[in-house]
Amino acid sequence: MNKILVIISREFLTRIRKKSFIITTLLMPVIMVVLILLPVYLSNHTDKSCTIYVLDDNSYFIHKFHNTSKIKFEYPSGELEGLKQRCVNGECDAVLHILSGSQSNRANLFFYKDPPLSLKNGISEQMDEVMFDRALQQEFNVDVQRYKVIKENAHSDIQTLQIDRDGRAQEKMVEMNRFVGIICGVLIYFFVFTYANQVMRSVIEEKSNRIIEVIVSSVKPFQFMMGKIVGVALTGLTQFVAQITLIVLMIFVVGSVAPQVFSDNSTAELLSQNGGGFAGATVATNSDVFTNISTFYSFPFSTLIFCFLFYFIIGYLMYASLFAGVGSATDNETDSQQLVLPISIPLIASLIVIASGISPQHELIRWLSFIPFTSPIAMLYRIPSGVPLWELLLSGGILLLTFLLCVKFAAKIYRVGLLLYGKKVTWRELIRWMKM
Numbered sequence: 001m002n003k004i005l006v007i008i009s010r011e012f013l014t015r016i017r018k019k020s021f022i023i024t025t026l027l028m029p030v031i032m033v034v035l036i037l038l039p040v041y042l043s044n045h046t047d048k049s050c051t052i053y054v055l056d057d058n059s060y061f062i063h064k065f066h067n068t069s070k071i072k073f074e075y076p077s078g079e080l081e082g083l084k085q086r087c088v089n090g091e092c093d094a095v096l097h098i099l100s101g102s103q104s105n106r107a108n109l110f111f112y113k114d115p116p117l118s119l120k121n122g123i124s125e126q127m128d129e130v131m132f133d134r135a136l137q138q139e140f141n142v143d144v145q146r147y148k149v150i151k152e153n154a155h156s157d158i159q160t161l162q163i164d165r166d167g168r169a170q171e172k173m174v175e176m177n178r179f180v181g182i183i184c185g186v187l188i189y190f191f192v193f194t195y196a197n198q199v200m201r202s203v204i205e206e207k208s209n210r211i212i213e214v215i216v217s218s219v220k221p222f223q224f225m226m227g228k229i230v231g232v233a234l235t236g237l238t239q240f241v242a243q244i245t246l247i248v249l250m251i252f253v254v255g256s257v258a259p260q261v262f263s264d265n266s267t268a269e270l271l272s273q274n275g276g277g278f279a280g281a282t283v284a285t286n287s288d289v290f291t292n293i294s295t296f297y298s299f300p301f302s303t304l305i306f307c308f309l310f311y312f313i314i315g316y317l318m319y320a321s322l323f324a325g326v327g328s329a330t331d332n333e334t335d336s337q338q339l340v341l342p343i344s345i346p347l348i349a350s351l352i353v354i355a356s357g358i359s360p361q362h363e364l365i366r367w368l369s370f371i372p373f374t375s376p377i378a379m380l381y382r383i384p385s386g387v388p389l390w391e392l393l394l395s396g397g398i399l400l401l402t403f404l405l406c407v408k409f410a411a412k413i414y415r416v417g418l419l420l421y422g423k424k425v426t427w428r429e430l431i432r433w434m435k436m
Contacts, residue, residue, distance in 0.1 A: 003219045004227045011231025015198070016238060025239050029246035035183060036247075037254065050093040050119060053083050057100030064130045071122055088112045096123060105131060178360060181381035184308060185354050188376045189347060191312050195236045196319040199228055200336060203327035221415045225328075226407075229320045236316060244305065307383055310396060315376035318403040319343070325410035329425040339427070346373035354378070360385040369395050372402035409434045
């Protein structure tokens with residue numbers, strides 16, 4: 001046991017002292033904070049409030065546009081050139097000139113400074129609605145006041161609500177949950193393969209330098225393999241905990257220094273307009289950034305972090321043991337890649353599947369979340385959208401059992417292949433070693 005601890009200590013201390021480790025540990029939290037806070041910020045400050053001067057040559061659209069939280073329409077008198085000059089002077093953000101006669105469905109939007117990207121579509125939708133209303137009234141000779149009543153009663157308002165098995169409903173941001181799930185899947189892939197590859201490369205390097213011959217004279221091959229795997233695992237775990245701590249601290253600093261940056265009374269309205277399903281939500285102006293994050297994302301981050309940690313550790317240990325076995329059976333990375341590819345395919349395939357935009361509740365994703373070689377990515381993709389506890393426990397149990405089996409078979413390969421030089425190993429030979 002003491003020998004394993006010595007190997008663990010050596011692997012751990014060697015890696016955390018590298019510049020690449022320090023840079024990655026500091027850089028990743030910055031990227032994650034941006035990914036977490038940017039959607040929250042954009043939901044409150046996607047577009048600035050704009051004032052639009054409307055000049056209608058037909059006088060039909062006058063007072064027909066309705067103001068929104070981000071667009072205000074005004075109808076000043078005057079000629080086009082005069083209104084454009086007022087726009088240049090900063091009295092308004094743009095001038096909407098609706099053409100006359102047969103071109104009444106066309107308009108020019110004059111601006112001095114670049115308007116928000118959504119402004120053109122917002123105006124176009126309102127114009128289409130007004131023209132459609134006019135066409136219906138003229139075609140069926142419907143009284144204007146009666147038509148307004150009909151239109152008001154025919155208005156729809158849809159919220160997205162997910163129900164559990166007990167029938168309780170909770171508002172969900174479907175698109176955002178999928179986005180978070182994909183990010184988690186990509187991070188799991190990155191962490192698992194990065195550290196598992198480190199184990200394999202370390203074994204190949206020490207084997208090619210013949211250092212391993214000296215090491216195995218003092219320790220058993222299994223002790224050496226487990227020491228290396230656990231040492232790299234502790235490196236990854238240390239980096240993960242450090243990054244989570246930095247992320248929380250950075251978010252706290254942002255919330256303390258600029259509490260109003262991520263608060264806006266119109267958040268609920270904007271989310272509702274964008275299909276977020278938070279039409280009934282209320283975001284207090286004085287709430288801190290953590291409250292806004294909790295309001296914006298419809299799942300507990302504590303659960304996500306815990307599951308991410310579990311699937312990262314067990315998923316890494318499973319793949320690292322397999323990669324260590326492959327590394328012990330080859331002399332160089334070129335040969336190792338041929339053996340690693342079949343092992344990597346399940347994880348790569350699951351990443352491709354979730355990147356396709358498939359629903360987290362799809363039956364394929366559900367089954368992938370139970371298969372141990374794909375569950376680290378598939379289950380993390382499902383969690384933001386909600387997963388029954390029994391499925392989570394079953395998936396974790398299968399993954400843990402598979403890890404123990406992988407360690408057992410990898411140890412057999414490791415024992416035989418560690419001192420094997422100058423020979424290309426095939427999968428048939430690896431399977432034969434596992435049966436020994």
